[in-house]
Structure formats: structure tokens, C-alpha cells
Amino acid sequence: MTVTATPERIDTVRAFNRFYTRVLGLLDEGLAHTAYSLTEARVLFEIAQRNRIAVADLRDSLGLDAGYLSRILARFESDGLVVRERSAEDGRRQLIRLTAPGREAFGELDARSSDAVADLLGSVAAADQGRLLDSMRTIERVLSDRPAEVTLRPLRPGDLGWVVQRHGVLYAEEYGWDESFEALVARIVADYVDAHDPARDSAWVAEAGGVPVGTVFCVHKDDRVAQLRLLLVEPSARGMGVGSRLVDACMDFARAAGYREMVLWTNTVLAAARRIYQRAGFELLDESPNPAFGHDLTAQHWGRAL
Numbered sequence: 001m002t003v004t005a006t007p008e009r010i011d012t013v014r015a016f017n018r019f020y021t022r023v024l025g026l027l028d029e030g031l032a033h034t035a036y037s038l039t040e041a042r043v044l045f046e047i048a049q050r051n052r053i054a055v056a057d058l059r060d061s062l063g064l065d066a067g068y069l070s071r072i073l074a075r076f077e078s079d080g081l082v083v084r085e086r087s088a089e090d091g092r093r094q095l096i097r098l099t100a101p102g103r104e105a106f107g108e109l110d111a112r113s114s115d116a117v118a119d120l121l122g123s124v125a126a127a128d129q130g131r132l133l134d135s136m137r138t139i140e141r142v143l144s145d146r147p148a149e150v151t152l153r154p155l156r157p158g159d160l161g162w163v164v165q166r167h168g169v170l171y172a173e174e175y176g177w178d179e180s181f182e183a184l185v186a187r188i189v190a191d192y193v194d195a196h197d198p199a200r201d202s203a204w205v206a207e208a209g210g211v212p213v214g215t216v217f218c219v220h221k222d223d224r225v226a227q228l229r230l231l232l233v234e235p236s237a238r239g240m241g242v243g244s245r246l247v248d249a250c251m252d253f254a255r256a257a258g259y260r261e262m263v264l265w266t267n268t269v270l271a272a273a274r275r276i277y278q279r280a281g282f283e284l285l286d287e288s289p290n291p292a293f294g295h296d297l298t299a300q301h302w303g304r305a306l
Helices: 007-031 038-048 055-062 066-078 100-122 126-144 159-175 179-194 242-256 271-279
Strands: 082-086 094-098 150-154 202-208 211-220 225-233 261-267 283-292 295-305
Touching (some): 038 055, 038 094, 038 100, 055 094, 126 211, 150 242, 159 211, 202 242, 211 242, 242 271, 261 271, 271 295
Antiparallel strands (some): 202 211, 261 295, 283 295
């Protein structure tokens, strides 16, 4: 689907591009004391990642003009950094690999680049470094259209505030729920902290590319019954199986903790969540009118044996 970009968004991207070009210029200075340009360093880096690489594949991965790449490789050959050979499987394909001097040259360039990045990050506060790296991962993932690997982890400092904030924002945007829902989530989170028993209660955050994209809580209802609460999946991560993984983690923990049943409370308007619960084996127990959060809703209780 093609989305038309607004002039403001176009200006934002162009401004960032100008800014980051200046930042890259600072990093490029780390190569200024070597005999190689930034492009030549990139070529060496790509060759060094493999034992051998076809020249055509090298050209495609770097997006370089064939004639320009040929001149760079000719210089590398003259300097004794690379050797070319024909592929044993396809004589039409030309392979290239680094020599021992070539690996030594690459090592020097790689060290200088790492030092330059270390100097840049050294000027950034530790907390901001995490935000910076998460943003870089997000840009790479979005622009490459490559789904990030999703991982589940326990709660960390700051996650509880994120859980409350994202529930408030998403349910307001998608369902028009008022601030009373965010207040309810805040009370649930506070109760979780106040009554937390590590052997009987747990919670998880799903991350994709280092960015939180979902959460779920498993809490004690009684000695036999655990309750699944606060399942949330960010729009950017829907369709990636995040919700099902979170629900499975919740059930696995509950079984290991000795619970015999799991229950949950939801509303009929939350159709996507209901499908996740049904796939996980939950069955509808009852439903009733629920005027709440600024709307006339229908509440449901679901449950399943563990």
C-alpha cells in the first residue's frame, strides 16, 4: 500500500538526512589517516565478511557502478590486497577474496571505524545511548521492510510506566476509550507490584529490534486459578504472532507455578484479542453489559484448564 507523505514529513526526513550526513562526515574522519576512501573501505569490509564473494554480488550489495567497482578492485589487486579467480561451478562468475595483506589492511580500517564510533557514543549519556540505538534499529527495520526478531523478556525499570501509557494511548486511538481505562490499568499495575510473589506472578515485555511491542501479565487469583491481564500488542507488531507468544508464555508460567486454570476478562469490541484467546484454547464463560470507559460495552470472562 502506498501512502502519500505530507510536506511536513518530507521536510523532517530531509532535515534528518542533512544532519546525519554531517555526523557521518565526523565518522569518516577516522579513515582520513589511511590510504583508502570511505567507499574503498566499504568494499574491503564486504569482501572481508566472506571467504570469497562474486564480483556481481559485491556490486549488488553495495549498489556501486560496475566500472567504478572495477577500478577499485584493480587498485586493490595492484596493492596486493585481493586476488580474483573463476568460480569452479560457473566459469562466467568471477570471485574475489582478500589476501593476508588485505586482511591486515581491513583490520586497520575496521579498528579506526570502531574507534570513531566509540568516540561519538562516548559523548552521549548512557541512557540516551540506548534510545539512540533503538531508534537506529527501528529506522533500519522500517526502511528495509525486514521484520525484526521478536523476543520476550521480564520487566525492567521503566516498563510499568510504559505499560500504563501505551494502554491509555492505544485504547483511546483505536476504541475511543476515556482516561478511566488508563486509570484502571494503573491500578492493576500498582496491585501487581504491591502483591507480587515471584513464584506465582510474572509479566513479560515483547521486543522487536530492541523496541517494546507488547506485554502481558500473569497474576494470582486464587490457589488454583491464575488470571491473564493487560495483553497488548503494538500496531507495528501485529500479524507477527506476538500476542500468541505472550499468551503462551503466560500459560507456561502458570502451569509451572502449579495453577490448574487460567481466566481472563475482556470486552467484545476487542475482536483481535479474542481470536488469540480462542486459538489458545480459552472458552467463553459468561458475558454481561459493561458501561465503562465512556462507552456501552459488553464484558466477557474466558477460561481454560491448564
